[in-house]
Amino acid sequence: MKMHFIPIDYEAFDINDKNYIRMIGRNEKGKQICLIDNFEGYFWAILKNNLSEKKIKEVIEKIEKINVEKGQRKTKVEKTELHNKKFLGKNVKAIKIFVTNYKDAHDVADKIDFPEIEKRREYDISITTKYIMDRKILPLNWYEIEGELETHDINTDVCLKLEKAKKIDDIEFMPKILAYDIEASEFEIGKGEVLMISLYGKNFKKVLTWKSCSKKQEYVECFKDEREMLEEFVKQVKDYGPDMLVGYFSDGFDLPYLRARADKNKIKLALGLDDSNVSFSRGRILSGRISGIVHVDLFRFIETAYSQYLQSETLSLDEVASELLKENKKEFDFSKLKKMGEDDWRQFFEYNLHDSYLTFNLAEKIWPDMLEFSKTIQEPLYDVTRDGMSSNVENYILHNLERFNEIAEKRPIHDEIEKRRALPKYEGAFVFQPIPGLYEDIAFFDFTSMYSSVIVSYNLSLQNFVEKSKDALEVDLGKEGKAYFSKEKGFFGEILEEIINKRKEYKKEYAKNPSNLLKARSNAFKLIANASYGYLGFFGARYYCRQAAASAAALARKSIIETIDKIKEEGHKVIYSDTDSVAFLYDNKEKTLELLKKINKGLPGIMELDLEDFYKRGLFVSKRNKKDEEESGAKKKYALVNEQGKIKIRGFETVRRDWCELARNLQSKILELILKEGNEKKALEIVKETILKIKTRKIDKKEITIKTQLKKALSEYKAITPHVIAAQKMLKQGMPVSQGAVIEYFIAETREKKSLVREKVKLPDEKGEYNVEYYLNNQILPAVGNIFDVFGVNIDDIAKGSSQRTLF
DNA sequence: GACTTGGAGGTACC
DNA sequence: ACTGGTACCTCCAAGTC
Numbered sequence: 001m002k003m004h005f006i007p008i009d010y011e012a013f014d015i016n017d018k019n020y021i022r023m024i025g026r027n028e029k030g031k032q033i034c035l036i037d038n039f040e041g042y043f044w045a046i047l048k049n050n051l052s053e054k055k056i057k058e059v060i061e062k063i064e065k066i067n068v069e070k071g072q073r074k075t076k077v078e079k080t081e082l083h084n085k086k087f088l089g090k091n092v093k094a095i096k097i098f099v100t101n102y103k104d105a106h107d108v109a110d111k112i113d114f115p116e117i118e119k120r121r122e123y124d125i126s127i128t129t130k131y132i133m134d135r136k137i138l139p140l141n142w143y144e145i146e147g148e149l150e151t152h153d154i155n156t157d158v159c160l161k162l163e164k165a166k167k168i169d170d171i172e173f174m175p176k177i178l179a180y181d182i183e184a185s186e187f188e189i190g191k192g193e194v195l196m197i198s199l200y201g202k203n204f205k206k207v208l209t210w211k212s213c214s215k216k217q218e219y220v221e222c223f224k225d226e227r228e229m230l231e232e233f234v235k236q237v238k239d240y241g242p243d244m245l246v247g248y249f250s251d252g253f254d255l256p257y258l259r260a261r262a263d264k265n266k267i268k269l270a271l272g273l274d275d276s277n278v279s280f281s282r283g284r285i286l287s288g289r290i291s292g293i294v295h296v297d298l299f300r301f302i303e304t305a306y307s308q309y310l311q312s313e314t315l316s317l318d319e320v321a322s323e324l325l326k327e328n329k330k331e332f333d334f335s336k337l338k339k340m341g342e343d344d345w346r347q348f349f350e351y352n353l354h355d356s357y358l359t360f361n362l363a364e365k366i367w368p369d370m371l372e373f374s375k376t377i378q379e380p381l382y383d384v385t386r387d388g389m390s391s392n393v394e395n396y397i398l399h400n401l402e403r404f405n406e407i408a409e410k411r412p413i414h415d416e417i418e419k420r421r422a423l424p425k426y427e428g429a430f431v432f433q434p435i436p437g438l439y440e441d442i443a444f445f446d447f448t449s450m451y452s453s454v455i456v457s458y459n460l461s462l463q464n465f466v467e468k469s470k471d472a473l474e475v476d477l478g479k480e481g482k483a484y485f486s487k488e489k490g491f492f493g494e495i496l497e498e499i500i501n502k503r504k505e506y507k508k509e510y511a512k513n514p515s516n517l518l519k520a521r522s523n524a525f526k527l528i529a530n531a532s533y534g535y536l537g538f539f540g541a542r543y544y545c546r547q548a549a550a551s552a553a554a555l556a557r558k559s560i561i562e563t564i565d566k567i568k569e570e571g572h573k574v575i576y577s578d579t580d581s582v583a584f585l586y587d588n589k590e591k592t593l594e595l596l597k598k599i600n601k602g603l604p605g606i607m608e609l610d611l612e613d614f615y616k617r618g619l620f621v622s623k624r625n626k627k628d629e630e631e632s633g634a635k636k637k638y639a640l641v642n643e644q645g646k647i648k649i650r651g652f653e654t655v656r657r658d659w660c661e662l663a664r665n666l667q668s669k670i671l672e673l674i675l676k677e678g679n680e681k682k683a684l685e686i687v688k689e690t691i692l693k694i695k696t697r698k699i700d701k702k703e704i705t706i707k708t709q710l711k712k713a714l715s716e717y718k719a720i721t722p723h724v725i726a727a728q729k730m731l732k733q734g735m736p737v738s739q740g741a742v743i744e745y746f747i748a749e750t751r752e753k754k755s756l757v758r759e760k761v762k763l764p765d766e767k768g769e770y771n772v773e774y775y776l777n778n779q780i781l782p783a784v785g786n787i788f789d790v791f792g793v794n795i796d797d798i799a800k801g802s803s804q805r806t807l808f
Numbered sequence: 809g810a811c812t813t814g815g816a817g818g819t820a821c822c
Numbered sequence: 823a824c825t826g827g828t829a830c831c832t833c834c835a836a837g838t839c
Binding site for chain 3: 022048104283284285308387388389391392393417421425426427429430431451530531532533534535536537538539540541549578579616623624632635636637651653656658672719720722757758778781782
Binding site: 227 | 816
């Protein structure tokens with residue numbers, strides 16, 4: 001049989017202790033297809049230099065006799081091949097060792113500890129990654145496949161055993177998405193009961209429940225008990241037949257909860273296309289897997305791939321949906337949960353369904369990004385929606401090694417990781433100390449993907465890292481001495497250069513012909529390029545090279561400082577610089593652009609300086625110094641307005657979520673008045689008005705709420721800060737408090753004089769007046785004080801003055 | 809008990 | 823444990839006088 005096929009889900013399985021890969025996907029008509037392929041697992045033994053042919057033959061013979069026993073399973077070396085390969089750019093002879101079961105590759109490798117063997121590699125790559133690397137049946141690409149019909153215990157339209165596959169042109173593809181969400185009686189996984197499950201797909205909406213049903217909506221279906229509801233959930237998902245089952249925070253809540261309740265009810269949550277139970281892989285965070293259906297936790301994907309482009313301060317469904325879909329969650333008061341009337345249940349069903357509705361729409365909206373991530377990195381959707389950026393970078397590299405005939409480096413294990421983590425931080429970026437003031441006519445230059453282009457231009461990588469030599473590039477690492485890098489092109493640099501070029505190409509294409517898909521594609525490459533430098537310095541990386549990362553930082557410092565000097569030489573006053581950007585005063589745009597060209601001519605390799613923008617005004621403030629410290633300009637804190645009147649604020653409290661809205665909004669208003677109108681007097685009036693409002697208690701509670709994230713488990717805090725107290729209070733009230741939660745509280749008046757802030761903490765719904773003194777002295781005045789300092793106005797005096805006036 | 813100082817903690821910048 | 827370093831600022835914790 002011959003047909004078109006797009007693989008979506010990958011899974012390995014064994015028959016008679018041999019490995020196979022099962023791909024689930026669709027044909028162009030939307031039929032669900034299962035495709036089975038052999039997997040010939042292998043790893044590499046790299047031979048020492050200059051071994052005689054006879055010696056090599058002996059080694060091969062020894063290797064071919066190796067076998068291991070793992071419980072019932074006996075794994076042996078099936079065959080070997082001798083190849084000329086490369087390892088970190090060097091030519092090596094290596095034995096390709098095929099094993100009958102790849103799961104035991106590590107154990108087989110352990111037995112090959114002969115003196116003739118230099119290194120053993122690639123036994124630590126996951127089976128699906130290895131399969132994709134080897135057979136090049138790439139996720140979400142279209143193929144024409146040929147194969148025999150196969151009877152296989154799986155619920156798809158057709159199942160084939162693969163014989164031939166040919167890549168063909170893309171056909172537009174939209175997966176069948178089903179979103180789900182649950183509500184439970186208690187927050188802790190499995191402790192309470194699942195009260196309802198909502199499902200939302202195309203022309204499909206349902207809420208399954210076993211609770212009050214007399215006034216239910218038409219989309220609600222009622223069951224006798226939790227068990228029947230869970231069974232129906234499985235049935236509904238199967239009938240719908242989605243490619244993707246999507247939840248929001250469903251790895252951490254919905255799916256483990258469902259599984260726990262199914263276990264409790266002694267039933268199987270047989271969502272898998274082969275009727276298998278949902279399973280969870282252990283890791284720092286649980287990952288819920290359903291065989292044949294891609295379970296996606298949108299929250300995790302958004303967190304790694306999307307969050308840096310979002311304004312949302314938390315990644316809650318409500319905030320993210322509000323930003324991306326312009327829709328919010330429905331209201332529901334959870335404190336009612338203990339005594340629910342029929343109308344309350346009605347409202348709860350609607351609330352539950354709406355969460356699935358939002359999740360479904362988010363999934364459709366973000367689909368281009370998931371698709372392009374998967375195609376770019378060449379890893380399955382399931383992985384790409386969960387992996388962090390370091391894995392994404394690494395997988396991108398692994399899938400591109402073959403072109404370089406490279407054997408992959410190993411992943412570090414415990415001792416090596418510990419060693420790397422114990423190393424001190426190396427010196428990073430240069431940040432210019434600004435002089436506080438209001439400046440006019442500012443030009444901003446910045447380097448495009450500075451660190452990546454430094455890495456490419458100077459060939460900084462593990463492969464190029466060498467002992468001191470005349471031909472090598474010498475990088476001065478200051479206190480740490482010097483590092484040397486060979487000048488040949490290494491695969492790391494080549495791959496990174498391609499990534500940068502593709503990003504440029506797709507960005508240009510997008511500008512010409514905008515589409516969500518092109519935007520997503522350009523973005524995927526951008527994210528990978530941006531994470532590559534961090535990858536070099538990441539202790540868990542296969543291609544970790546601290547010296548390369550430190551050298552990238554050192555050479556970037558050198559570049560930006562030289563750029564600053566050149567700008568100064570032209571007679572400009574440089575006012576700021578951070579890492580890859582420089583701001584200076586200009587008087588003539590043409591001349592400024594000429595200067596840009598001139599600097600670019602002198603830059604090495606692919607390094608490129610760009611005009612970020614021309615700004616009309618810019619404000620830099622001083623640090624809130626401790627006593628006796630000399631007043632100095634604050635780094636990473638400034639506000640600019642460009643010629644179109646667009647304001648850019650960095651670092652100020654306005655953009656910090658751990659300050660109350662009142663302070664943030666006031667500061668923002670003041671910055672705008674100063675930047676747009678240059679009117680600090682009017683700004684001062686607004687501050688006075690706000691002070692009066694605070695004192696007369698006219699401020700809404702919402703505006704004085706402070707939000708702080710709980711970064712670790714409550715018990716691990718050494719210092720008991722206000723947000724820890726607030727979290728403890730929440731816990732006492734039976735509210736869910738988990739690591740990562742954003743805690744909300746306000747500072748209240750207390751009967752007795754208390755000196756510590758935490759003694760005045762109250763939860764938003766607690767009775768009590770806000771603490772005038774605190775909001776004045778710890779929120780409002782600090783937020784605007786250093787802005788008015790620039791104009792020689794002491795805000796503390798003003799505050800005191802207005803307080804005297806109000807007294808009279 | 810008032811005051812200083814160091815560091816824990818959180819969040820932002822690039 | 824799951825990309826890197828730099829920086830600001832608040833509030834607690836513990837020490838000094």
